[in-house]
Every structure is written in structure tokens, then in C-alpha cells.
Amino acid sequence: MDFKNKVVIITGASSGIGTATALMFANQSAKVVLVGRNEKALQDVAKKCETSKGIKPLIVKAELSVDDDLKNIIDQTINVYGRIDVLVNNAGVGVQGSIRDGIEPYDRVMSTNVRAVYYLTSLATPYLVKTKGNIVNVSSVAAFKPIRDMNFLPYCTSKAALDQITKCVAAELGRDGVRVNSVNPGATRTPFAQAAGLTLEQQNELYKAREQTLPLGKMAESEDVADLILYLASDRAKSITGSIYVIDNGEILL
Ligand SMILES: NC(=O)c1ccc[n+]([C@@H]2O[C@H](COP(=O)([O-])OP(=O)(O)OC[C@H]3O[C@@H](n4cnc5c(N)ncnc54)[C@H](OP(=O)(O)O)[C@@H]3O)[C@@H](O)[C@H]2O)c1
Secondary structure, three states: OOOOOOEEEEEOOOOHHHHHHHHHHHHOOOEEEEEEOOHHHHHHHHHHHHHHHOOOOEEEEOOOOOHHHHHHHHHHHHHHHOOOOEEEEOOOOOOOEOHHHOOHHHHHHHHHHHHHHHHHHHHHHHHHHHHOOEEEEEOOHHHOOOOHHHOEHHHHHHHHHHHHHHHHHHHHHHHHOOEEEEEEEOOEEOOHHHHOOOOHHHHHHHHHHHHHHOOOOOOEEHHHHHHHHHHHHOHHHOOOOOOEEEEOOOHHHO
């Protein structure tokens, strides 16, 4: 999988799956655009990316719920590289809440996990059409079933919506030569649960429960998910669009 001269935007590149994805693209000679909020983490990732093939990444600090920040991601990418070949909509937040908690958790999760993906994809589309590029969205097995031990109604709702964006945009842009696919991980070892507000003790309990119950007896690592993202973004997947790829150690079988 060679991404030489390809420009790849990765949101949420400052942590977890996004970091692993950025490093893997950089290792395949891509020009990576690292998007996130934590500047220090982005700089650390950029250094590692540069070490692999000597190509300096572009860092764009962005709060994805802010429209001007989304426009800035595209503007800076075009100013610096002049093109976009791949958009990886990876950033996401795990917001807990039940139907008894009112509308705030819903608005918070949708602004990042759905609205930002929708608008960033819209802004990137003219450039992806020019390059016959592609999009990989990072969804979740939460799109298919409630994650009841995490009280995750808002999050599950957002990922189900994201899968429909994947399919509808794939159908719309197919004749323009633009592919759109989704990677839907199950439990993956990243700072995600911590960011979702779980204490260290709760995280350990969750990980233990997953390792005990998942059919393959383990959680995924970020690199496992990144590998699948790269495959879908590569020419090897040239006949795949509108597809939802589960990578979950068998979690949805339970
Ligand atoms: N880990 C899992 O078990 C799991 C399972 C299924 C699906 N997923 C999905 O995988 C994707 C990556 O998650 P992860 O596990 O790698 O989690 P993570 O380590 O917590 O990383 C989340 C990333 O998203 C960024 N982000 C979140 N909200 C943002 C906002 N409003 N504006 C800008 N950036 C924002 C974070 O940026 P900063 O750190 O810079 O703020 C961070 O880089 C997410 O879409 C998640 O839903 C994860």
C-alpha cells in the first residue's frame, strides 16, 4: 500500500486510533494532515511521522464543533498541499447519558460525532472529486446495539447516524469516483473510556469484562483498526464503497 504523494487528513490524530492511523499512513509515504485539539500531542505524533519517511506533517488544531475550525482544516490543507486524497473522519467522543438526562448529552455527542463529519465531508467533497479520492469514517459496533454497561444512548445514536452518512454519501459520490466506507471497532485499548468520563477503576473493570467475554478473548489495539483503515483507503479496496467493516473480536456475536 503506497500512499506516496497522497494527502491524507486524519481527525483525532492526537490520540488512540487516530495516532496509529497517522503513523501508518506516514510509514507508507503519505503527506498527513494531523487534526486534533491537544497541540502537544499533535506535535509528538508529527515528530514520529516525520521520523519514518522524512515527510513533515501539517498540524491543524481544531475544535470540530466549531464551523470555522472545520473550514480552516480544508483551507490549510489546500494552501499547503493543493489537494486532498483521503479523509479519515476518526475523531469521536463517548458521551454517556440515558433518556432521562434531557437533550444536552445528545447535542454534545452529535456536534462532534455527526455534525462535524457531515460538514467536513461536505467541505472536502469538491477536492475528493478532483482526485477521485476516498473517505473512511470511524464508527463503532455501538451503531448496531446498545452498549448497556456504559450508559451510552447518545453515543450509540451518533454512530448509527454516522453509518447512514457513510452509505448515503457513498451512493451519491460513486459516479464521481469517490468511495466512502466505515470501520466499526468494538472495544479497543485507547484513552477513549477515560475521555468518556470513566474512572481508572471503571476502565479496568470494563477491560477485564471485555477480555473475559469477547469470543477472541481480547480487545483490539489501535494498530489493528488503523490497518483496516489503510486497506480501505488504498487502491486495493477499489471495488469497495458504502461498506461497514466490523473489527471487534466477535463483540456483536454476543
Ligand atoms: N476505543 C474504543 O473502544 C472505540 C470503539 C469503537 C469506536 N471507537 C471510535 O474510534 C474513534 C477514535 O477513538 P479512540 O478510541 O482513538 O479515542 P481517543 O483516544 O479518546 O481519541 C479521540 C480523538 O478524537 C479527538 N476529538 C474528540 N472530540 C473532539 C472535538 N470536539 N474536536 C476535535 N477533536 C476531537 C481527540 O482529540 P484531543 O485528544 O486532541 O482532544 C482525540 O484525538 C472515535 O470515533 C471512537 O468513537 C473507539
